[in-house]
Amino acid sequence: MEKRTELYRGKAKTLYYTDNPELLVLEFRDDTSMGNGEKISQFARKGILNNKFNYFIMNKLQQTGISTHINSLISDNTSLVQKLEMIPIEFVIRNYAAGSLLKRLNIQEGLSLNPPIFEFFLKNDKEHDPMINSSYCETFGWISKQNLIQIHKLCNKINIILSKIFDEANLMLVDFKLEFGLFKDYLVLGDEFSPDVARLWDKATMKKMDKDLFRHNMDGLIESYEEISCRLGLKIN
Numbered sequence: 001m002e003k004r005t006e007l008y009r010g011k012a013k014t015l016y017y018t019d020n021p022e023l024l025v026l027e028f029r030d031d032t033s034m035g036n037g038e039k040i041s042q043f044a045r046k047g048i049l050n051n052k053f054n055y056f057i058m059n060k061l062q063q064t065g066i067s068t069h070i071n072s073l074i075s076d077n078t079s080l081v082q083k084l085e086m087i088p089i090e091f092v093i094r095n096y097a098a099g100s101l102l103k104r105l106n107i108q109e110g111l112s113l114n115p116p117i118f119e120f121f122l123k124n125d126k127e128h129d130p131m132i133n134s135s136y137c138e139t140f141g142w143i144s145k146q147n148l149i150q151i152h153k154l155c156n157k158i159n160i161i162l163s164k165i166f167d168e169a170n171l172m173l174v175d176f177k178l179e180f181g182l183f184k185d186y187l188v189l190g191d192e193f194s195p196d197v198a199r200l201w202d203k204a205t206m207k208k209m210d211k212d213l214f215r216h217n218m219d220g221l222i223e224s225y226e227e228i229s230c231r232l233g234l235k236i237n
């Protein structure tokens with residue numbers, strides 16, 4: 001496999017073409033951003049940690065029959081992935097109240113949400129990723145009705161699998177964001193799953209261990225990502 005020119009540089013990752021038109025190199029950079037790119041900082045090792053974490057989680061999902069874009073790990077901070085036609089929507093599952101839900105509903109942080117809440121947002125940094133619903137999707141044609149129903153089912157299935165994995169590592173999976181794409185009309189989980197796109201709290205103390213540390217200007221982001229990886233049994237050099 002030969003890495004070729006850049007296809008897209010996002011806020012935290014870069015995609016490159018390869019000599020195979022169906023495969024891309026996904027590079028995890030050390031950049032981290034908030035406020036749709038308004039604040040950007042670099043954290044040494046974050047790219048390596050997220051690449052390996054993502055590879056571990058995507059493999060776990062793949063083993064349970066969920067199609068993911070992951071092909072292989074090709075270096076410390078890059079993976080080979082299937083090129084997808086991305087659906088321009090961010091899908092969020094919430095098991096406990098946190099983040100924007102608190103502002104929207106003025107409820108207690110950590111409130112258990114049963115059944116978990118499913119929300120989705122249009123991927124549009126300029127408009128600050130507005131919340132949308134199935135009626136918007138139908139009118140604007142962002143995703144078909146069937147695919148939306150299928151993604152809701154997939155998100156619930158992924159939530160059950162991942163909540164168990166994190167629970168066994170003494171972590172609460174508070175909420176997370178997923179992105180899906182199409183490969184020859186087939187729905188595939190794309191992008192990433194890492195502490196950058198999920199809230200993970202220590203089960204005993206409810207201490208925040210994810211990107212919220214950066215969002216709230218708290219210390220120890222990388223140490224915390226290392227701790228999460230270690231609890232999952234991942235050895236990252």
Ligand code: ADP
Binds near residue numbers: 010011014069083190
């Ligand atoms: P952003 O675009 O929000 O700044 P990133 O820095 O994470 O985010 O960039 C990664 C981009 O790559 C995202 O826009 C995501 O939708 C896209 N992407 C992720 N996986 C794939 C894939 N397999 N094929 C094509 N695009 C992908």
Ligand code: TMP
Binds near residue numbers: 098101177
């Ligand atoms: P929120 O509480 O800010 O709406 O975020 C819910 C979850 O989705 C949280 O785990 C962070 C994740 N998320 C992203 O990964 N990217 C985003 O652009 C947004 C808005 C949320």
